[in-house]
Amino acid sequence: MNFELNEEQQMIRQAARDYAQRELIKDVIERDEKAIYPAEHIKKLSELGFLGMLVDPKYDGGGMDTVSYVLAIEEFSKVDSSIGVIISVNNSLVCYGIESFGTEEQKQKWLKPLARGEKIGAFLLSEPGAGSDATSQKTTAIDMGDYYLVNGVKNWITNGNSASTYIVIVQTHKEKGHKGINALLVDKYSPGITVGVHENKMGMRSSDTHSIQFTDVKVPKENRLGDDGFGFKFAMKTLEGGRIGIASQALGLASGAFELATKYAKERKAFGTEIINHQAIAFKLADMATEIEAARLLCLKAAWLKDKGLPFGNASAMAKLYAADTAMKVTTEAVQIHGGYGYVKEYHVERMMRDAKLTQIYEGTSEIQKIVISRAIANDDL
Amino acid sequence: MKILVCISNVPDTTTKIKFTDKQTRFDPTGVQWIINPWDELALSRSVDLKEDSSNPVSEITVINVGTSETEPTLRKCLAIGADKAIRIDSEPKDAFFTAQQIANYVQKESFEFVVFGIESGDYNGSSVGGMVAEILGVPSVSSVSDIKFNGSSATIERDVDGGKEYMQVQGTTVIVVQKGFAKEPRIPNMRGIMMARQKPLEVLAAIDSELLTEIIEFNLPEPKAKVKMIDPDNLQELVALLSKEAKVL
Amino acid sequence: MSVLVYIENFGGKLKKQNFELASFASKLAESTNSTAKALVLGTINNAEIEKLNQFGIEKIIKVEGESFNIRINKVFTQVIEEVVLKENVSMVLFPDNNTGKALAPRLSVRLRAGFVSGVVSLPESYNPFIIIKRAFSGKAFAKVKINTPTKILSLAINSFGLHEKPVTLKIEYFETQVSFADVPIKMVERKVSENKVSLFDADIVVSGGRGMRGPENWKPLEDLATVLGAATACSRPVSDDGWRSHDEHVGQTGKIIAPNLYIAVGISGATQHVAGVSRSKCLVAINTDSDAPIFEVANYGILGDVQKILPKLTEAFKAFKGD
Ligand SMILES: Cc1cc2nc3c(=O)[nH]c(=O)nc-3n(C[C@H](O)[C@H](O)[C@H](O)COP(=O)(O)OP(=O)(O)OC[C@H]3O[C@@H](n4cnc5c(N)ncnc54)[C@H](O)[C@@H]3O)c2cc1C
């Protein structure tokens, strides 16, 4: 048992913290308010190597471990969780999916530019009628010999417009149910793809979320990830890793809000003393700190298992479930501790509270995480 | 062209300063150590210069006189972009001792530029750079805020009272840099952090040197009297206090 | 024995800091039964340097010649060394500014004499020689012992003040053996504005932070500075964001100053900022946030919006000056 971070992990955390505290903080309120995609920051962060930090250096990635990844996403999300999700989707859904299940040619062609951050990736699973129930895919890919003909609509797609590499989950053999599903690598600029309007969201407003329409899009067969029918398994496996990213994002929201609330509680006076001296406030902070620490340990444990090559699906589900609920609770309390000031944009915590809500929804709602965990319990698989 | 950047390892700028052993030693408990901010600027700009291929900079070495505890700081320098790190294995006992160690290394290796930050955040000595120059018998330029290359010759901008002077130098030169030399410290990138693993960090034994000075005790400043708040509608009161009580007008 | 003070030549003029150094040197001389002497290089009128007689300087060694109007550290150090040896000097005093920082360490090596920078008061004892300097960017002081017979000190500006002591003074011209010829360094250009009050010299500094809300709002701050004859300064983010020029940045990573009066306008008082101004004799803070840390280090505080306070403050000072 060893809870110490190694020197490299500390260096990465510091690099992410420096960038967040020095650069992201400057315009985060404006980006949220006007729903501006942080293109400049993403460019700089890709130069720093964060967009492909988990990818093997052989494919132009940073070659860092998942523990470092948790630390980096936490630091970014403390200040701007939209940045957290953009990096998370690129790294742990798109890059991870290709690196784990793609062929050598696919890695050379698709993974390298993603790892360098020259291209951004998106993961297209959800549909208007298929969210939690990802098996009921309506988007079809008909086998036309040497290509697939893709038709359908995906929605809620993070990086939908900014990405140029899509991994699209499609139904090829309807009769086989989820065993007929495939995952295809698709270039956003292929004829027949239309990017829908930018969703006007409650939170996470500077990440771009779009619906994507496919009309007779021809996708070469060599773009299929894995064997025919591997798509559903691909999606589930990839999401297991993705959840570590979202859990870390939630962790960052919680720890960022906690830091702000603590600072405020030490400065703000009411009834003749700093409000941290009122037990009701102090105990809130004690609960927050404890829950954040628990969430952090769950995130790091899942990351550690993944780095060791051990099964981590249950651990990442627990981390995501707990960190997301913690984010929601802690950000809400942080607003409460700020009183009226917490309700205005200048103090950051109201944005964090809005952002936090999403962590309980995407990449598997909290309910779905409980399904994953409870099934593992039922199957004696925990 | 080779550049040597001298690095001191100092407490983070927000550290609450405390002392131990009857006030004779800085108390390092709980302190986060960083690259001295000016040294970090010196290194960052050196790396920028090297990355721009129109400049003649070919190699950047960093050197620190310190115990093994400073190695994380040196590895961060490697991650930022130094090619090689040297640690002279000794406490930096005083400025002259430290300067002797660095000068000794420079004599063996030959560098065109030996770069220092204007002071270190701990003992605020502002001495080592000038001392190294004198030991080596080479020119030094201090309060440097910019450097430009023109072929193999370099023009250095230095701050002087009321403005700037531009100096042309040749051969080994010590430059002592200040704010402005780099806009901001560089954040190490993943590639840099990864490569830092493989870059050399050499540990060399210290040479003997006399100590010209010794620190015998530290003290914290007297606690300040509580601020006196002035009514914004009665600013004459402030004027009166400044002239009669504080006597600063 | 003698104490030698290096008098920086500011384009043919002396400044208050020269007189402060002279005062300090003459106190050192008094305590050690020696003579306070000053060294001046370059072009400057005798009438100007004779003013040093008011502060206890009995002899000035003058090294003339236009080539000494540009400071070449290596050459200057050798000249100082020659004078030190000739005049039987036991203590050499420099200002703790760019010039002192450039010359004193070099001299320390040439003479194998211990050097203490940023000295803030007279020695605690002369034998052993123990003196106090600033450390940890103003967050602490260190007592340092010098082990060598000759001592070199640089004095933190505005830490000692002026102490008048009129004496008779003589000027002696010194012909140096040192030459510039073999030093591979030359000045190619110079840009100086003579009339701007330098931050280091200003008795009063008015400084703006992010609370000024943008470069377009600086007029009232400049008006206040004009009325007070003050220099203007700023916090680091203000210069980083290009609201004001980098020369104005004060703090741990900018200029470290010690005016008599520092007025912090819309500055939160981060530890790195305070490190650069904590030796000010008196600190006034204007801020809308009663919890801003600047109020913990200020002598006087005004709670309020800078845009409302500044014009009123300017009026109040105008009225005072008018009296
Ligand atoms: C901003 C944003 C970005 C997104 N980014 C992406 C993306 O990049 N790629 C992508 O593919 N998708 C993305 N999504 C989609 C997201 O993953 C889905 O919204 C999520 O999986 C939930 O699906 P749904 O919205 O259809 O809700 P539903 O599945 O309809 O769920 C509605 C409610 O029912 C509950 N529920 C459903 N089934 C069960 C059950 N069996 N037992 C108990 N409760 C149940 C859910 O937990 C939820 O509370 C994004 C969503 C948003 C809002």
Ligand SMILES: Cc1cc2nc3c(=O)[nH]c(=O)nc-3n(C[C@H](O)[C@H](O)[C@H](O)COP(=O)(O)OP(=O)(O)OC[C@H]3O[C@@H](n4cnc5c(N)ncnc54)[C@H](O)[C@@H]3O)c2cc1C
């Ligand atoms: C290694 C390092 C070195 C650093 N070095 C320095 C340095 O040398 N110098 C330096 O200054 N900083 C330095 N910093 C930065 C420092 O930490 C602070 O970020 C900085 O000093 C804050 O500047 P500020 O006070 O102008 O801005 P803020 O901290 O944003 O403060 C603005 C203040 O203005 C007040 N305000 C807002 N509106 C009004 C109004 N209308 N009227 C009145 N008041 C108002 C606010 O209440 C607040 O207190 C350094 C940081 C690091 C990490």
